[in-house]
Amino acid sequence: MGIYGLNRRCLTGSGCGGFTLLEIIIALSVIGIAVIVAVQLFSANLRAIAASEGHVNAAAHAEAVMRSVVTDEEFPNNAVSGISRDGFRYESSITKVFEDRTRNVNVDIYQVKVAVYWSEGPRQKSVSLVTLKLTERKI
Numbered sequence: 001m002g003i004y005g006l007n008r009r010c011l012t013g014s015g016c017g018g019f020t021l022l023e024i025i026i027a028l029s030v031i032g033i034a035v036i037v038a039v040q041l042f043s044a045n046l047r048a049i050a051a052s053e054g055h056v057n058a059a060a061h062a063e064a065v066m067r068s069v070v071t072d073e074e075f076p077n078n079a080v081s082g083i084s085r086d087g088f089r090y091e092s093s094i095t096k097v098f099e100d101r102t103r104n105v106n107v108d109i110y111q112v113k114v115a116v117y118w119s120e121g122p123r124q125k126s127v128s129l130v131t132l133k134l135t136e137r138k139i
Contacts, residue, residue, distance in 0.1 A: 051120070054118060054120055054125060055125075055127060057086065057088070057118075058088055058116040058118055058125070058126075058127040059116075059127050059129075061084055061086070061088045061090060061116050062090065062114045062115070062116040062127050062128070062129045063129065065080065065090050065092060065114045065116070066092070066112065066114045066129050066131060068080070069092050069094070069112055069114065070112055070131065070133055075094070075110075075133070075135065076094045076096070076108075076110050076133075076135070077094075078094075079092045079093055079094050080092050087118060087119075088116050088117070088118045089116070089117045089118070090114060090115065090116045090117070091114070091115050091117075092112065092113065092114045092115075093112075093113045094110050094111070094112050094113075095110065095111045095113075096108060096109070096110055096111075097109050097110065097111045097132070102137075105137075106136060106137045107134055107135065107136060107137055108134075108135050108136075108137050109132055109133070109134055109135075110132065110133045110135065111130060111131075111132055112130070112131050112132070112133055113128060113129070113130045114128065114129045114130075115127070115128045116128075
C-alpha cells in the first residue's frame with residue numbers, strides 16, 4: 001500500500017480498475033433521458049399555470065360583478081352585462097325562486113347567476129358563479 005491507502009500500481013496507470021467507454025456512454029444516456037423527462041414535466045407545469053391564470057382572473061371578475069349586483073340598492077332590477085378592460089365578457093341574471101315555499105312569509109328568494117367568458121387561443125372558456133339572496137318582500 002502506498003500513501004493514503006492507494007495502490008502503487010494505480011499511480012502508474014497499469015492494472016487500475018476504471019470505467020470503460022461503453023459504461024460512460026450508457027451513464028450519459030441515462031442522465032440525458034432523465035434531464036429530458038424533467039424538462040418536459042417542468043414545461044407541462046408551466047402550461048398548467050398559464051391555463052389556470054385565465055380561470056383565476058375570470059373568477060375574480062365574476063366575484064366582483066356578483067358583489068356589485070347583490071349589494072346594489074336597485075336589486076332585483078339590476079342585471080348587468082358588459083366587457084371588462086381585460087377583455088372578459090360578463091352577464092348576470094336574477095331569477096325569483098322558491099315562490100311556493102315563501103308564499104306565507106314576508107321574504108323573497110332570488111337566484112343570482114354571473115357568467116364570465118373569455119378566449120384562450122381558438123377556444124371560448126367560461127366561469128359561472130351562482131348564489132341566493134333573501135330580501136324582504138315589498139308589499
